[in-house]
Amino acid sequence: MLDQLVARAVQLASLPRLARVQHEPLAAQAAVLRYLLGRARGTDWGRRYGYAPALSASEFAERVPVSTYEQLYPELEKVLRGQPNVLWPGTAPRWQARSSGTTNARSKYLPVTTEALHDNHYRAGRDMLALATHHYPSQRVIGGKTLSLGGSVGPSPFGSHAVAGDVSALIMQSLPGWAQALRTPPLPLALLDEWEEKIERIAQHVLRQDVRVLAGVPTWILVLLRRVLDLAGAQDLRQVWPRLGLFLHGAVAFGPYRSLFDELMPGGQLRYLEIYNASEGYFALQDEPGSPDLLLLLEHGIYYEFLPAEQFDSPDPRPVPLEDVTIGPSYALVISSSAGLWRYLVGDTVRFTSLRPYRVRITGRTKHFLNAFGEEVVVENAEAAIAAAARATGCAVRDFTAAPVYFAAASGTSRGGHEWAVELSGPPPTDAARFSQLLDSELRKINSDYDAKRHRDLALAPPRVHFVPTGTFETWLRHRGRLGGQRKVPRLANSRQVLEEVLALVR
Structure with missing residues (x-):
């Protein structure tokens, strides 16, 4: 009462x-x-x-x-x-x-x-x-x-x-x-x-x-x-x-x-x-x-x-x-x-x-950002982290995009993650796993919310990185009628549409 x-x-x-x-x-x-x-x-x-x-x-x-x-x-x-x-x-x-x-x-x-x-x-x-x-x-x-x-x-x-x-x-x-x-x-x-x-x-x-x-x-x-x-x-x-x-x-x-x-x-x-x-x-x-x-x-x-x-x-x-x-x-x-x-x-x-x-x-x-899980990763964070990973592994990044990996109800897990498509100017690094680890580590250094979600893998899994062939993003832009001028590939998005379209070109 x-x-x-x-x-x-x-x-x-x-x-x-x-x-x-x-x-x-x-x-x-x-x-x-x-x-x-x-x-x-x-x-x-x-x-x-x-x-x-x-x-x-x-x-x-x-x-x-x-x-x-x-x-x-x-x-x-x-x-x-x-x-x-x-x-x-x-x-x-x-x-x-x-x-x-x-x-x-x-x-x-x-x-x-x-x-x-x-x-x-x-x-x-x-x-x-x-x-x-x-x-x-x-x-x-x-x-x-x-x-x-x-x-x-x-x-x-x-x-x-x-x-x-x-x-x-x-x-x-x-x-x-x-x-x-x-x-x-x-x-x-x-x-x-x-x-x-x-x-x-x-x-x-x-x-x-x-x-x-x-x-x-x-x-x-x-x-x-x-x-x-x-x-x-x-x-x-x-x-x-x-x-x-x-x-x-x-x-x-x-x-x-x-x-x-x-x-x-x-x-x-x-x-x-x-x-x-x-x-x-x-x-x-x-x-x-x-x-x-x-x-x-x-x-x-x-x-x-x-x-x-x-x-x-x-x-x-x-x-x-x-x-x-x-x-x-x-x-x-x-x-x-x-x-x-x-x-x-x-x-x-x-x-x-x-x-x-x-x-x-x-x-x-x-601005473009990733915030599917409260991590608030902005483009500046992503660009700094991927540049650091590239430097450490001797790579040169031409373009990239990233999107969330949303967990499925049937999987029985509460962890999501990030999936990246990365285009390099040359061959991929000999140790691709190290690139992903460095990308993850740098993001954790520069973004406290991402770091909190990644702590002990409790809420956010390690990033998944795909190295796509040279010219992939140019092809995507051409298919979308965006090639030339100031048109750019969106770096980050909470939708998986761009990432899926890019990955479909190399499957």
Whole structure:
């Protein structure tokens, strides 16, 4: 009975807000922009660009440049090193979110302010809890535990007194007491940084818990669930957790994973809701079960703009405000937030599927990348790693492409991998296996997320490399009508289409 009363209280706090997001989206965004400009007017950044609450959206767009992480980094570094009032008022935040994807370092770091934590991450988390209890009342999710996996935290590398880590771990560590009571495993296990030990100890602990909800990245959740089944000697998750019924997932495309989760819990008994969050913020959530569309969160401390695809490489990008987007084309996400990110190019691309209310689907990144399993390998990572492998083995690479190897439900494994087609200027190396090992090793050095997924082969298998004959990629370009000019083979893709077409030419 108590859990039902709590669920009702959460719904009363969140569902009206989500209704305003749907029915008054532009007013919600205007209020967020006024708040951000008013709070930051006295910061170094705010004074530089003349911030004031009365500044219009068009004036804001004219005054403030669009910035990538690298372009904003000089200001971010001041914040990360402890300087106050740079991008957001007050002392430097004690939390720093770490993720990969930057072109100038192994990991990128972003400040997580108290306002961003409470007005964005926590608020959106409560909204998702409200939706879960509203749509699936029979699951009584608050009556049991939510099994969630996060990363790890540690001292900031910037010499400040801040704590740095994956944003999931920062949020988990900072949850209020009532929210901590709803989740498992306890923090000492959840925040372990050695993943093999972490999976084993969590699996043993949660066997004894009343788990009703799963939450996290599908890759690692699968690894954990298979170990739980092994320890329990069970074939079906319901044999372990009779009340389990919901999976809150995000970070990677869920399509390839759906059959695996259905296999672990057959009969359509496990339901799914998707979230769209990142180190920069919590952007959208699936508010309608069964629909792939995500409701854009417009009253959660983030002001949005959208950069049309034809301007992705423009030296003078001109994002459009929310009221000017249209259904269909891809836009790059540009945000201003209470974390002190101003007209910040996140790197994600979305496509609007509805304007009343504003709903989106994630379409990818502004650059080619591999992120089928949460590894976030960008082109710069791939090019650096393959160049290092080529140098070490005396090869000269002419072209390459890579794509995921999605695991099959029938295989009984939760590991995916990467498959590469590599064209050399001369003969392949005498030791092809060493090339693959060096490629893998270099990627692990330069990309922390890839390294985490490859740790002890738990979630990601070693890469599979095919050396294709000279001229293969030229033939592919010719067949596709792309030969000549600036046409290039996509280096990375989360779809296997290009890779399969290339390999078909040499089979």
